[in-house]
Amino acid sequence: MDRRSxxxxxxxxxxxxxxxxxxxSDGGGDDExxxxxxxxxxxxxxxxxxxxxxxETDPTATSATAxxxxxxxxxxxxxxxxxGPTTTDxxxxxxxxxxxxxxxxxxxxxxxxDPSSTTDTTTGGDDGTLCASQSEGLFFPPDAWFYQDxxxxxxxxxxxxxxxxMMGASPPNGWGTGNMRIDFSIAMVDAAQGTPKRSYMIEQDxxxxxxxxxxxxxxxxxxxxxxYPQDPVDPNMPFSGYECSGFGDGADCHIIVVSRSEGxxxxxxxxxxxxxxxxxxxxxxxxxxxxxxxxxxRGQQCTSADAAGFPIAPLLxxxxxxxxxxxxxxxxxxxxxxxxRAKKYVAPATHGTNTxxxxxxxxxxxxxxxxxxxxIQNLKPAAQVVAKAMQKYGIFMADGGNIxxxxxxxxxxxxxxxxxxxxxxxxxxxxATDFEVIDHGATMDVTYDxxxxxxxx
Numbered sequence: 434m435d436r437r438s439x440x441x442x443x444x445x446x447x448x449x450x451x452x453x454x455x456x457x458s459d460g461g462g463d464d465e466x467x468x469x470x471x472x473x474x475x476x477x478x479x480x481x482x483x484x485x486x487x488x489e490t491d492p493t494a495t496s497a498t499a500x501x502x503x504x505x506x507x508x509x510x511x512x513x514x515x516x517g518p519t520t521t522d523x524x525x526x527x528x529x530x531x532x533x534x535x536x537x538x539x540x541x542x543x544x545x546x547d548p549s550s551t552t553d554t555t556t557g558g559d560d561g562t563l564c565a566s567q568s569e570g571l572f573f574p575p576d577a578w579f580y581q582d583x584x585x586x587x588x589x590x591x592x593x594x595x596x597x598x599m600m601g602a603s604p605p606n607g608w609g610t611g612n613m614r615i616d617f618s619i620a621m622v623d624a625a626q627g628t629p630k631r632s633y634m635i636e637q638d639x640x641x642x643x644x645x646x647x648x649x650x651x652x653x654x655x656x657x658x659x660x661y662p663q664d665p666v667d668p669n670m671p672f673s674g675y676e677c678s679g680f681g682d683g684a685d686c687h688i689i690v691v692s693r694s695e696g697x698x699x700x701x702x703x704x705x706x707x708x709x710x711x712x713x714x715x716x717x718x719x720x721x722x723x724x725x726x727x728x729x730x731r732g733q734q735c736t737s738a739d740a741a742g743f744p745i746a747p748l749l750x751x752x753x754x755x756x757x758x759x760x761x762x763x764x765x766x767x768x769x770x771x772x773x774r775a776k777k778y779v780a781p782a783t784h785g786t787n788t789x790x791x792x793x794x795x796x797x798x799x800x801x802x803x804x805x806x807x808x809i810q811n812l813k814p815a816a817q818v819v820a821k822a823m824q825k826y827g828i829f830m831a832d833g834g835n836i837x838x839x840x841x842x843x844x845x846x847x848x849x850x851x852x853x854x855x856x857x858x859x860x861x862x863x864x865a866t867d868f869e870v871i872d873h874g875a876t877m878d879v880t881y882d883x884x885x886x887x888x889x890x
Contacts, residue, residue, distance in 0.1 A: 607865025639715025
């Protein structure tokens with residue numbers, strides 16, 4: 434997917450992460466298809482245009498080339514780049530503006546530890562179940578926006594105009610590849626109590642200040658990065674599942690780690706642990722899962738591991754949930770940059786990228802709900818479970834790319850997709866006009882003027 438404009442800008446010589454803590458989520462992957470995103474640059478005292486975009490690649494196509502990996506550093510200081518972020522989607526590619534504002538404290542916790550310290554630590558707590566699924570319990574408090582019943586929410590005045598425009602922009606059914614497809618490449622990994630934490634070397638082209646955090650990340654053995662295919666882990670190389678095959682070509686390569694014992698969600702955009710056990714990564718977004726995310730997220734104009742500034746994990750549906758017969762949250766969806774309203778986002782999104790869609794297209798953060806009168810009984814049983822969630826909670830426009838819906842990989846889950854009988858095309862009959870667009874207020878202009886304190890441990 435196209436989660437941030439991976440731009441050539443902002444190559445800050447930022448260092449290896451220092452200890453930090455938050456919850457985990459997000460990814461991009463094999464079924465999605467374009468690359469785009471914006472990077473943010475900053476000085477040591479201010480922030481510049483920061484935007485994130487993911488690049489999803491279709492397994493039947495060549496890998497995305499939205500930015501090759503940049504040089505890495507493990508220093509403890511930050512330097513500034515004044516080049517603005519860019520977008521490299523097939524639909525649009527222009528240079529993004531930069532800004533310089535003083536970073537201030539946001540709702541996320543910060544520490545005053547020396548960022549040059551990279552000592553690995555372990556965390557306390559108790560993780561009772563390890564299926565990396567919200568069927569075991571919600572990742573965030575139940576009043577978070579992605580858990581809210583949307584069946585009675587008001588529809589926007591231009592809802593019909595938006596869905597009809599989608600149909601014409603990408604026939605026959607109005608989604609990125611014409612039909613609604615499901616991607617299964619984003620892996621979520623549970624970190625048990627005491628999982629060792631690791632610092633990583635920053636890929637400067639994918640790191641944005643002050644949007645991204647700095648901290649060591651718990652990396653469980655036997656986990657996986659977002660990739661296609663996801664090969665079995667070599668027992669002699671327990672971290673081999675974290676090696677992303679498209680890393681050098683700019684693929685999203687999300688690593689998402691849920692640490693229930695810490696009450697944190699760690700989501701890294703563009704990351705890999707290579708065959709030599711070297712850990713590289715781009716933007717780390719840390720989320721405190723003990724608190725309810727607000728419409729300000731990690732800060733207005735601030736990106737995350739998802740271009741809309743969302744946490745990814747709570748918006749991914751899993752085979753475990755489908756097997757249980759209920760998905761208790763909204764789902765993320767993506768569209769090509771050319772189908773997303775130009776340089777706009779709406780709450781609960783906090784960020785957008787260099788998109789190029791008309792005013793009749795949906796903005797970043799746009800919330801769609803499957804119509805209550807849609808005949809879901811015509812779908813296969815597993816697809817009905819997903820459709821019911823789209824009727825009750827809806828879907829949120831989270832990133833740029835081609836494959837509309839993102840389910841979690843079953844590589845680390847307890848249930849398998851083949852067990853529940855759900856495949857990439859099982860929702861392909863759903864049309865954009867089968868949905869309504871929910872009103873979340875006025876849109877915001879994308880400025881990349883992110884102001885926040887990075888979490889460093």
